[in-house]
Amino acid sequence: MLDHLPAFGKSSWTTAQTRSIGASISTVSRTVATLELSELGPRLGLDPDVEDAAPRTSERRLRRNLGALRHRNYRLYFIGQVISTVGTWMQSVAMPWLALLLTHDAFHVGLVVATQFTPMLVAGQFGGLLADRFSKRRILVCSQAAFMLPAFSMFFLSSQGLAQYWMVLTAALAVGCVNVVDVPSRQSFVIEMVGREDLLNAIALNSTIFNGAAVIGPSLAGLIIGLLGVPLCFLLNGVSYLASIGALLLMTNLPAVLKVTTGGSMLVRIREGLTYARHDPVVGTLLLNVAVFSLFSMNRFTLLPIFADQVLHIGAAGFGFLTASQGLGALAGALSLAVLQRRLASGNVQFLIGLAWSVFLVAFSLSRYYPLSIALLVLSGYCQIAFVATSNTRIQAATPDHLRGRVMALYAQSLMGVGPVGSFQAGALAHFFGAPVAMAFRAVVSGAFVTLTRLLRPAVFKAGE
Known part of the structure; x- marks a missing residue:
């Protein structure tokens, strides 16, 4: 058997050389074919990358269309x-x-x-x-x-x-x-x-x-x-x-989310979330904007019944349509965000939406024409959901995983927790000054706050952010 080892070694070397030469020829052939296609393709109307690009483009389009539902x-x-x-x-x-x-x-x-x-x-x-x-x-x-x-x-x-x-x-x-x-x-x-x-x-x-x-x-x-x-x-x-x-x-x-544990008591860990929100200029300022709009612009169930009864004189059925119109606008805003998310998610667009929200509410407070009031509430509802949902997204995207729960609790407090205070304040203003004045004043405060944010902290509503 040992006598055959040299022949076996020679045969193996020959086989390896043959495979190597064959692989080289194959590689050269593919290279030449690619070069020829790159030179002749434009003349023949062919693109060597089309075969690979088409599936990638189709896949990206499918991912974009399905979004979260994929x-x-x-x-x-x-x-x-x-x-x-x-x-x-x-x-x-x-x-x-x-x-x-x-x-x-x-x-x-x-x-x-x-x-x-x-x-x-x-x-x-x-x-x-x-x-x-x-x-x-x-x-x-x-x-x-x-x-x-x-x-x-x-x-x-x-x-x-x-x-x-x-x-x-x-x-x-x-x-x-x-x-x-x-x-x-x-x-x-x-x-x-x-x-x-x-x-x-x-x-x-x-x-x-x-x-x-x-x-x-x-x-x-x-x-x-x-x-x-x-x-x-x-x-x-x-x-x-x-x-x-x-x-x-x-x-x-x-996915397994990495948990970063810190020492200290429960209050210390809660303070960690508060400290992060306070020191991050975008997160903290967006939370303040959500709280201000929730406090001054989102208490529709407090003022709309008064508008229906004492301002527009449309009764209970009219109140139902006023409420539904704002809900319809919010639904349209949510659908728009789902489809046009890249265009509506920038900080600059968010600022314009917040400002428009305030303007539509002021216009509603001045309107005494029922169809116009309906249209203005549809527009304000659209702006409301677009502004709030964009804030939610930007806050979550900027927050580290191990702090997201505590920061989103701050978001919930800003959006929901101040509701009772806002309802009481809206009712008190309406009692002393009337619903139109209450609505207009509150909307002006919201618009002024978002404008001050743009002037004092321009990075928050920066274009492209």
Whole structure:
């Protein structure tokens, strides 16, 4: 056998040389063919890169068109939220209506609404801390299950004729407390499902769900209350959370987000989020702008009834159309963001949208012509959702992963937590000076603040940012 080794070695060397020469010939042939194609292609109308470029272009177009919906986890989330949010809006109508039936007093109805949003203002940062410390999906599964408790409790109490006002107030407080945990986790969970590239598209789609449900949910609630009574709204809302829970449980392959743990007490970690927001010029200033607009320009349920009754003299039906028109504008704004996200997401465009929002509200306060008032509310609703959703996207994109829960809790406090204060302030101004003056003054304050931001911190609303 040893006698054959030289022959074997020679044969192997020959084979290797042959393969090497063949590979070289093949490489040279491909190079020559490519050179010939690059020289002759333009004459023949051919492009050597077309075969590779076409699939890439097609893939980019598909990714752009689908946006966040190309992610399986977000598709599940989207379906679950469509069902659950409609139920939530139904209960949002049923709860104050039940309070009105029990007390026949507008103040007590307003107190129910204020009670539901006060916990976010007081304790929102604790929810953000939980979102940064634990799995957001698990938190959301637990919070969705917790939302079912006040819904089913109010269904039982109201269907048995046992409901009392303090029970409605307790249920509203329970919903508000669950929101403290749910909202920061929900806001910061979006980027884990879709990544930074599709974040604005996902936020726009979430706004579409919210505003679409704001039309469908109250309409269904009104029909159900009129035909079957208040209890069924609570029951349907409780059942609707099963869709959201099921969607969350079906999600797979969520990215593992690195958790950066820091020492110190809970208050120290909360202060870490506050310190970041205060020192980051874009994040902190956008949070302030959201808070100012929420405080002065977003309390439609406080002033619009007065406009319908005392200014435009259009009655309850007209009030419904005023509310729906602003919701329609918000829905259009959300859809526009989903389609034109690159064009509408710049800081410069956001500034112009914020300024236009204020101008449309001032014009609405001066209008005494019902169709014009409707049109102005559609435009203001469009600007509202475009400004708020863009702020949400830019804040999330600028925030480190390990702080996102706490920063988004600040965002929730800015957007939702100041609501009760804004409602009280709007009502007080309307009481002393009238609804038109209250609306105009508040809109001017918002417009002035966003303009001062542009002048004093131009980087916040810089073109291309």
